[in-house]
Amino acid sequence: MSTESDEPESSSVLFIDDDPDIVKAARLLLMREGIAVTGAASPDAAWPLLAGRSFDVILLDLNFARGQTSGAEGFAMLDRLLAADRNAIIVVVTGHSGINIAVQAMRAGASDFVIKPWNNERLVATVQRATDLRRAKTKAAPDIAANTEDRLLLGEDASIVRARDTIARVAPTGAAVLIQGPAGSGKSLAARALHHASALADQPLVTLAAGTPLSDADIIDAAARARGATLLIEDVGELGAALQPTLARALSDVRVIATSCEARAELKARLDKDLLYRLNTIEITLPPLGQRGGDALLLARHFLALFAGRYGKPAKALTYEAEEAIAADSWPDDVRGLRQAMERAVLLGTGEEHGVDDFGFAIDDDDHRPRAIAADLNLTRSEKVLVEAALKRHNFNVSRAAKDLGLTRAALYRRMAKYEL
Numbered sequence: 174m175s176t177e178s179d180e181p182e183s184s185s186v187l188f189i190d191d192d193p194d195i196v197k198a199a200r201l202l203l204m205r206e207g208i209a210v211t212g213a214a215s216p217d218a219a220w221p222l223l224a225g226r227s228f229d230v231i232l233l234d235l236n237f238a239r240g241q242t243s244g245a246e247g248f249a250m251l252d253r254l255l256a257a258d259r260n261a262i263i264v265v266v267t268g269h270s271g272i273n274i275a276v277q278a279m280r281a282g283a284s285d286f287v288i289k290p291w292n293n294e295r296l297v298a299t300v301q302r303a304t305d306l307r308r309a310k311t312k313a314a315p316d317i318a319a320n321t322e323d324r325l326l327l328g329e330d331a332s333i334v335r336a337r338d339t340i341a342r343v344a345p346t347g348a349a350v351l352i353q354g355p356a357g358s359g360k361s362l363a364a365r366a367l368h369h370a371s372a373l374a375d376q377p378l379v380t381l382a383a384g385t386p387l388s389d390a391d392i393i394d395a396a397a398r399a400r401g402a403t404l405l406i407e408d409v410g411e412l413g414a415a416l417q418p419t420l421a422r423a424l425s426d427v428r429v430i431a432t433s434c435e436a437r438a439e440l441k442a443r444l445d446k447d448l449l450y451r452l453n454t455i456e457i458t459l460p461p462l463g464q465r466g467g468d469a470l471l472l473a474r475h476f477l478a479l480f481a482g483r484y485g486k487p488a489k490a491l492t493y494e495a496e497e498a499i500a501a502d503s504w505p506d507d508v509r510g511l512r513q514a515m516e517r518a519v520l521l522g523t524g525e526e527h528g529v530d531d532f533g534f535a536i537d538d539d540d541h542r543p544r545a546i547a548a549d550l551n552l553t554r555s556e557k558v559l560v561e562a563a564l565k566r567h568n569f570n571v572s573r574a575a576k577d578l579g580l581t582r583a584a585l586y587r588r589m590a591k592y593e594l
């Protein structure tokens with residue numbers, strides 16, 4: 174938001190670095206220049222902050238895991254940040270030995286780099302330059318400063334990593350993309366992410382809701398408005414047979430993204446061949462949340478932090494039982510249902526932590542385990558989920574996680590290898 178004042182506008186920095194002392198040093202230094210620094214200890218911890226607001230500059234450490242020097246995690250984050258906001262201003266932070274890596278990062282889209290330990294004056298100058306660059310870009314395209322919640326397809330399950338990768342690769346091409354998945358699984362979000370990452374991001378995204386009553390004229394009108402831009406056809410499998418040829422004919426000079434709850438075979442039976450051919454050059458499938466491993470827990474934490482920020486409530490941790498129940502639930506209303514459950518918990522939860530009661534899970538009276546776990550007969554999956562939850566809870570400290578799980582360190586390491594954690 175711009176302010177009418179002679180004072181220079183203060184700027185905001187998100188510093189993603191696992192070393193709290195480094196973040197603190199930057200905060201104290203930059204504060205004197207009117208620059209506010211928010212810290213995030215890991216890429217995971219950064220997303221809820223990014224979803225809730227926008228930052229002028231992102232300082233990104235490239236190495237997170239202890240002893241890592243390849244920068245792989247930082248590069249992955251750099252790609253994701255730029256996919257979420259192609260005008261993000263990212264300054265990578267690296268040690269002396271990482272100059273080559275910093276140069277590679279700039280080739281990959283970073284705006285600048287800082288070498289640790291830094292020279293104070295140089296850090297201030299770099300951040301100020303980066304802020305100016307952001308301001309210039311924001312002026313050119315005012316909507317980029319809007320919060321990025323509608324572009325972040327979060328998750329670490331292989332299916333979501335693949336979906337993000339496909340989005341990043343096909344967005345600039347203009348190819349037609351069909352996104353399949355159950356209701357509430359993130360199809361519209363994926364479509365918007367695709368649009369924002371495309372060369373047509375500055376043009377409108379026209380939506381045609383195929384599941385609502387439509388006439389030929391509605392279809393022709395939507396396609397005309399989307400000419401030279403992108404048409405999002407939601408629930409394309411619901412489109413009446415009589416209207417399908419009209420749509421197929423109207424889709425010239427339009428980038429098409431379609432979503433469908435139906436799987437491919439069903440869609441094939443329902444849709445006119447020409448229309449399907451026009452829609453499914455590239456297919457992206459979003460599996461139900463209950464089949465995405467640890468993503469339910471990751472998303473739950475994300476939404477809790479997001480809503481805590483939005484409603485000005487304290488950020489609370491989840492109890493162990495609540496984590497287990499969230500990880501093991503089948504989430505019939507998918508991500509939408511989980512999102513609502515987390516919003517309700519933030520608004521209504523009264524305890525110091527979010528417990529199972531905040532989410533309407535019932536505890537089994539016999540073994541004091543959440544019922545959702547008892548109902549899940551897939552032992553392998555439950556074990557993976559529990560191991561992952563314990564590791565995350567203890568910030569990947571293996572000794573503490575092993576103790577929590579009642580395992581020896583060796584037994585935990587074996588399971589981590591088995592589940593590729």
Ligand SMILES: Nc1ncnc2c1ncn2[C@@H]1O[C@H](COP(=O)(O)OP(=O)(O)OP(=O)(O)O)[C@@H](O)[C@H]1O
Binds near residue numbers: 358434512
């Ligand atoms: N991977 C994700 N990361 C973050 N938020 C998500 C994710 N997936 C879904 N959401 C959020 O969950 C809600 C439901 O997602 P969305 O509307 O995209 O689902 P949909 O599959 O299009 O549903 P429908 O078929 O009912 O239209 C939205 O608020 C969306 O932002």
